[in-house]
Each structure stands twice: as C-alpha cells, then as structure tokens.
Amino acid sequence: xxxxxxxxxxxxxxxxxxxxxxxxxxxxxxxxxxxxxxxxxxxxxxxxxxxxxxxxxxxxxxxxxxxxxxxxxxxxxxxxxxxxxxxxxxxxxxxxxxxxxxxxxxxxxxxxxxxxxxxxxxxxxxxxxxxxxxxxxxxxxxxxxxxxxxxxxxxxxxxxxxxxxxxxxxxxxxxxxxxxxxxxxxxxxxxxxxxxxxxxxxxxxxxxxxxxxxxxxxxxxxxxxxxxxxxxxxxxxxxxxxxxxxxxxxxxxxxxx
Amino acid sequence: xxxxxxxxxxxxxxxxxxxxxxxxxxxxxxxxxxxxxxxxxxxxxx
Amino acid sequence: xxxxxxxxxxxxxxxxxxxxxxxxxxxxxxxxxxxxxxxxxxxxxxxxxxxxxxxxxxxxxxxxxxxxxxxxxxxxxxxxxxxxxxxxxxxxxxxxxxxxxxxxxxxxxxxxxxxxxxxxxxxxxxxxxxxxxxxxxxxxxxxxxxxxxxxxxxxxxxxxxxx
Numbered sequence: 001x002x003x004x005x006x007x008x009x010x011x012x013x014x015x016x017x018x019x020x021x022x023x024x025x026x027x028x029x030x031x032x033x034x035x036x037x038x039x040x041x042x043x044x045x046x047x048x049x050x051x052x053x054x055x056x057x058x059x060x061x062x063x064x065x066x067x068x069x070x071x072x073x074x075x076x077x078x079x080x081x082x083x084x085x086x087x088x089x090x091x092x093x094x095x096x097x098x099x100x101x102x103x104x105x106x107x108x109x110x111x112x113x114x115x116x117x118x119x120x121x122x123x124x125x126x127x128x129x130x131x132x133x134x135x136x137x138x139x140x141x142x143x144x145x146x147x148x149x150x151x152x153x154x155x156x157x158x159x160x161x162x163x164x165x166x167x168x169x170x171x172x173x174x175x176x177x178x179x180x181x182x183x184x185x186x187x188x189x190x191x192x193x194x195x196x197x198x199x200x201x202x203x204x205x206x207x208x209x210x211x212x213x214x215x216x217x218x219x220x221x222x223x224x225x226x227x228x229x230x231x232x233x234x235x236x237x238x239x240x241x242x243x244x245x246x247x248x249x250x251x252x253x254x255x256x257x
Numbered sequence: 258x259x260x261x262x263x264x265x266x267x268x269x270x271x272x273x274x275x276x277x278x279x280x281x282x283x284x285x286x287x288x289x290x291x292x293x294x295x296x297x298x299x300x301x302x303x
Numbered sequence: 304x305x306x307x308x309x310x311x312x313x314x315x316x317x318x319x320x321x322x323x324x325x326x327x328x329x330x331x332x333x334x335x336x337x338x339x340x341x342x343x344x345x346x347x348x349x350x351x352x353x354x355x356x357x358x359x360x361x362x363x364x365x366x367x368x369x370x371x372x373x374x375x376x377x378x379x380x381x382x383x384x385x386x387x388x389x390x391x392x393x394x395x396x397x398x399x400x401x402x403x404x405x406x407x408x409x410x411x412x413x414x415x416x417x418x419x420x421x422x423x424x425x426x427x428x429x430x431x432x433x434x435x436x437x438x439x440x441x442x443x444x445x446x447x448x449x450x451x452x453x454x455x456x457x458x459x460x461x462x463x464x465x466x
Contacts, residue, residue: 049268053264053268057434057435057436058434058435059432059433059434059435060433060434060435060437060438060439061400061428061438061448062400062428062432063259063260064259064260064261064264065259065260065263065264066432067264068263068264068267069432071267071268071271072267075271091314094310094314095307095310095311095314096307110278111278114274114278117274118270118271118274121267121270122267122270122271125263125266125267125270126263126267128263129260129263129399130398130399130400130426130428131398131400131425131426131427131428132397132398132400132401132423132424132425132426133423133425136338136408136425137338138338139336139337139338176314176317176318177317177318177321179318179322180318180321180322180325183322184325184329188336191329191336192336192337192338193337193338193339193341193359194338195338195408195425195427197427197428197429197430198430199430200430200431200432205455205456205457206455206456206457206460207456207460208429208430208431208432208456208460209431209432209433209460210432210433210434210437210460211460212434213432213433213434227275230279231275231278231279231282234279234282234283234286235282235285237286238282238285238286238288238289241286241289241290241292241293242285242289244293244297245289245292245293245296248293248296248297248298249296252296
C-alpha cells in the first residue's frame with residue numbers, strides 16, 4: 001500500500017509536512033475558481049452600480065445624493081464581514097494550526113482596511129451634503145473608525161516580529177480581541193442615539209427601502225462580496241507562491257554553502 | 258444631478274481603490290509565478 | 304482532552320470573557336456613548352455651567368420661523384422628543400434636509416432664558432428610502448412629512464400578492 005509510508009511517520013513529522021505542504025494543490029484549485037469568481041464580481045458589481053447610478057430612482061428627500069448608498073453600504077457590510085473572516089482565519093490558526101490560515105489573515109487585513117476606508121470616505125461624502133457635516137463622533141462612526149484602526153493594527157503587528165510565526169500569533173490574538181467591536185458597530189445605532197440612522201434592511205421586518213432601490217443595492221453588495229473574495233484569493237495565491245520562493249531560496253543557500 | 262461632485266467622488270474613489278487592489282494582486286501573482294518558474298525544481302505551479 | 308480542544312476552549316473562553324467585560328463596561332458608561340441630549344432630559348443631563356452640548360429631536364410642525372438678523376439669515380424652531388420641546392435659535396445656513404418633521408442634532412448652549420442657542424445644526428434623516436412618487440402616494444393616504452417619519456414599512460413596502 002502506498003499510504004503506509006506517510007501514515008507511519010511520527011506525529012511531529014506530519015505536522016511539519018502539513019505546514020510546508022506542497023502548495024500545488026491549493027494553487028491549482030484556486031487558479032480554477034478565481035477567474036469565475038472575479039468575472040461574477042465584475043458583472044454583478046457593474047450592473048448594480050450602473051443601475052444605482054443612472055437608472056434607480058432618486059430619493060424623495062435626499063434626491064440624487066442617495067446614490068452614494070450603492071457604494072457606501074456594500075463597503076460597510078464588507079468591512080464588517082471582512083473582519084469576521086479575519087477572525088475566523090485567526091481562530092483556525094490558533095486552534096487547528098491550519099497552514100493557510102496565517103497567510104489568509106495577513107492577506108485579508110489590507111483588503112478589509114481598504115473597504116473600511118471606502119466606507120468611511122464615502123460616508124463622509126454623503127454626510128456633508130445631507131447631514132451638514134463631514135464627520136461627527138457618534139457611536140456608529142466612531143466604532144467603524146475603531147474597526148479601521150484594528151485592521152491597521154493587524155497589518156502592522158504581523159510584520160513587527162523577526163519570527164513570522166510570532167507575528168502571526170500576535171495578529172491572530174488582536175483579530176480575536178477586536179471581534180467585540182462587530183456587535184458594537186451593528187447595534188451602535190440602537191444602543192445609543194446617533195446622527196447615523198438605524199438599519200433599513202433587517203432580518204425581522206420589511207425593508208424600509210423601496211424595491212427599486214433595494215435591487216441595485218443587493219446586486220452591488222453581492223458583486224462586492226465576490227470581489228472581496230477574489231481579491232483575497234488572488235493575494236493568498238501570491239503569498240503561497242512567495243512562501244515557496246522563500247523556502248526554495250533558503251534551501252538553495254543551505255545546500256550551496 | 259444635484260450633489261454631483263459628492264457622488265462622482267464616491268464612485269471614483271471606490272473604483273480607484275478596487276482597481277488598485279486588483280492590479281496590485283495581479284502583478285504580485287505574475288511576479289511570483291515568473292520567479293517560481295525559474296527556481297522551482299517541481300515546476301508546474303500555476 | 305486533546306490539545307486542539309484545549310486551545311479551542313481557551314480561545315473561545317477569552318473571546319467570551321472579553322465580550323462580557325466590554326458589554327458590562329458599556330452598560331456602566333451608557334450615557335457617554337450618546338451623541339445628543341433630548342429635550343425632556345435637558346434638566347437632568349445637560350451641562351449646567353454654560354458649556355456647549357448637542358441637543359437632538361424632531362423639528363416640531365409649525366414651529367419654524369425665518370427671521371432676518373441684519374444681513375444674517377436667522378431661524379427659530381422648536382425641537383421635540385414627544386414629551387418636551389425646546390426652542391432653538393440659529394444664525395446661519397441650514398442643511399438641505401432640514402424641515403419640519405425632520406430629526407435634527409444641534410450643537411450649542413443654553414441661554415439665560417432657557418432657550419437653546421445653536422452654533423451648528425445638522426439634519427438627521429430616517430432609515431426610509433423611497434422614490435418621490437411613492438412618497439406622494441403615502442401623502443395621499445394621509446402621511447404628513449412635517450409631522451414625522453412615514454408609517455411602518457410593512458404598510459407601504461410589503462411585497463404585494465396579486466390575484
């Protein structure tokens with residue numbers, strides 16, 4: 001039986017092999033699914049955003065400024081979902097020591113930070129003409145700014161150690177600690193009085209948004225989610241290849257010396 | 258359109274950031290692929 | 304117990320403990336998260352010694368008066384929370400969304416006569432989004448935007464079953 005050799009290895013050895021596993025299988029699989037994910041993302045997001053920008057009706061009181069919603073709201077959702085996926089990757093790194101989890105966390109954080117930045121800036125661009133202020137320190141805006149700094153903190157922390165493993169571990173702990181911010185963001189508009197309005201789309205009631213606006217928003221959000229996944233997957237592929245390059249270069253130096 | 262500058266800035270910024278991320282990831286992948294093709298004895302990594 | 308399970312318990316326990324601690328801290332300092340003071344709470348909550356604070360509520364129907372203070376546009380209106388209301392005066396340009404029936408958040412100070420002198424007025428919009436024709440339909444059924452937000456969404460936005 002061909003499997004006997006590998007199964008008879010001691011446990012410590014399999015863990016090592018697991019950690020530096022041949023990346024070929026991940027790269028082959030992800031290389032197959034990345035193009036369709038990217039294509040779906042581009043199609044859905046384009047349709048949603050063009051629909052929202054040119055064809056969806058204006059709002060009865062906000063007029064055309066409401067169109068900022070079609071970029072702001074998906075960015076806001078993905079800022080939170082991105083952090084949730086960062087926390088999941090961190091948990092699977094700490095608990096199951098999954099070999100890809102650390103790299104995934106490192107690659108999720110910058111994409112999440114970028115989407116959070118989009119959310120903050122478009123929110124500001126929406127707030128100025130509607131509310132009359134670029135920024136107010138209410139609970140919603142402050143908690144999303146904290147989310148942005150959590151992402152930035154993670155980006156800095158994983159690169160702050162000479163030993164990458166220690167950086168991964170510190171980053172994973174930060175990511176899990178920061179998870180408490182997610183319910184605070186979600187419920188900030190209910191727990192405190194804020195300038196930001198409560199959610200229009202809830203699990204419990206009818207959406208307080210006309211269907212003619214809900215459809216383009218749903219498409220933009222779905223396209224954004226596929227886009228987020230495609231960006232993370234592409235970066236993860238690059239990171240896996242770069243890790244293999246480092247390992248091979250090190251091996252060459254060792255055997256050459 | 259009323260408030261056109263704010264709307265244009267929002268969409269423009271979003272597009273710019275996403276394009277920047279996408280092109281960055283693509284360049285990183287192709288750089289790594291070229292390098293790997295030179296040094297990987299196993300080859301066959303796409 | 305396997306080490307994997309130990310780590311799982313450790314991570315889960317830490318996240319749980321941290322969440323509980325955070326919630327307790329927020330409960331203890333609930334009021335610090337509030338952006339504004341509502342009219343009925345001014346006596347209890349608002350700073351006394353002439354310090355600035357934010358007042359929030361809805362612009363009362365029929366209370367908006369546009370005055371002219373020399374060359375400056377001046378407005379006076381009442382902000383209500385349904386229980387109490389507070390007179391606000393403001394010199395300056397109001398945001399586009401400002402109208403009667405709209406939520407507002409004003410930054411300013413209490414004057415000696417007990418009224419609120421605002422230095423900044425922000426408009427707060429609600430979570431309802433609808434095209435103008437839908438708003439017109441709702442107005443026909445008796446909704447007056449100057450009195451407040453539209454009726455519950457289930458009444459105007461529930462999926463219609465035809466036939």
